[in-house]
Amino acid sequence: MAQAISPPTFKPLYQQIKMLITQSLISGEWGPGEAIPSEIELAQRFHVSQGTVRKAISELAQENLLVRHQGKGTFVASHSEERRKYHFLRLLPDGGGKIGSEGELISCERGKADADTAKLLEVGRGSNLFIVTRVMRFGERPVMYEEIRLPAALFKGLAAERIDEFHCRMYSMFESAYGIQILQVAEQIKAVAAHGEPARLLGVPEGAPLLSIHRVSYTYGDKPVEVRKTLCNTRDHSYVNKIV
Amino acid sequence: MAQAISPPTFKPLYQQIKMLITQSLISGEWGPGEAIPSEIELAQRFHVSQGTVRKAISELAQENLLVRHQGKGTFVASHSEERRKYHFLRLLPDGGGKIGSEGELISCERGKADADTAKLLEVGRGSNLFIVTRVMRFGERPVMYEEIRLPAALFKGLAAERIDEFHCRMYSMFESAYGIQILQVAEQIKAVAAHGEPARLLGVPEGAPLLSIHRVSYTYGDKPVEVRKTLCNTRDHSYVNKIV
DNA sequence: GAGTGGTCTAGACCACTCA
């Protein structure tokens, strides 16, 4: 580990360390919320300097795989942390104020992947899926209608009861019940006209404008694990985004 | 500079260096696209080690104020760089493919700030504004209708000709003609029903769903300098967003 | 070959946490 090979395969040491730490995260050597070994211990384990470990950890912290706390240690990121709980929810009430969402499970069914979904989830066409449908309320009003598609192979034995229990904190449930960490989501947003069942559940007339969000969620190694289609009534809420 | 004051006002050295470099950027000591002094020179100027300067520069590069090029030097970010040109445009064609937008100036008028705009731009209510209206086309079709409000105090002598010449590369024009660097934008997105002039210009029927984007743009020191309201026809385009 | 930023080390000292 002390030397890196040169010409075509030059990879900085700290990136190799980054990959080794990531491997340990994937293998579950340290679970969500747990502390990883100190920088000094890791430096000894990998036979590099503390500075090199630090650089690797800093990048992993920036990518939200790890969380550093001065004086305490470095911890595996978890969706049960407060700062992470609504991290992927960008729909906020216009008045400002807190979110405090609750929801209602509509259904949890088995299904097959159509061509589009199969491609997005990188599974075979016709693969088994769970399809979860729910409505989220902020305050009194229903605001979001969601259809969530999950590969059955990764979510073995997913039951409506489990969904119902956890469905407001779905990514926490993915983490604790299936060991799946959502790290990144990619969204495509459009304005569409309301119709049918979703319109009825959201309490808006046919043809009313709704925000449509198509999301693909990724875990370690950019592996897709969820496809989610959301329809939002943006009368009193907005999707907020900051571009830097 | 060698020592930092302790108890209540502890600020790391590299953050003080960061602020000094930012001051030089604001004052225009180095213009957009120009090289700043090398790390070694800056270390000598500020009487700190190269590592401390490096840490300051790294953060500024991450915030897109600077761009580093190994072997060449560190440069002031500019909107004429290829990587920055469409940085704040998140509406992309669904098929993939290139953007290549062109547009058409509808009007460039003087106006007064209403209460909302004044608050967002942090200017007095009733302050002078320029209000630019335009339609952007991607390919043949009109896709976005935009109303852009700019404080007249910052954009002295803004003329319709200048807008027309540059209006597809507005932030490049802000930079070169007015020395204003857009560094960050905050957006609020809703689905709304089309009506009136914008509907006509976008060629959609009354009531058709459109994506509404309210943007506030910020320059150095989080100073707001632009309010922009956009209506998008998302039939063949989507607003894309990646959350990490 | 000279100059730039990028990596890596070893070591000092600091701020913070917890017992």
Next chain:
DNA sequence: GAGTGGTCTAGACCACTCA
């Protein structure tokens, strides 16, 4: 007071650019 991550230094060597 012991242990953690955070800052800062000085110095070596590397990859890359350009003339």
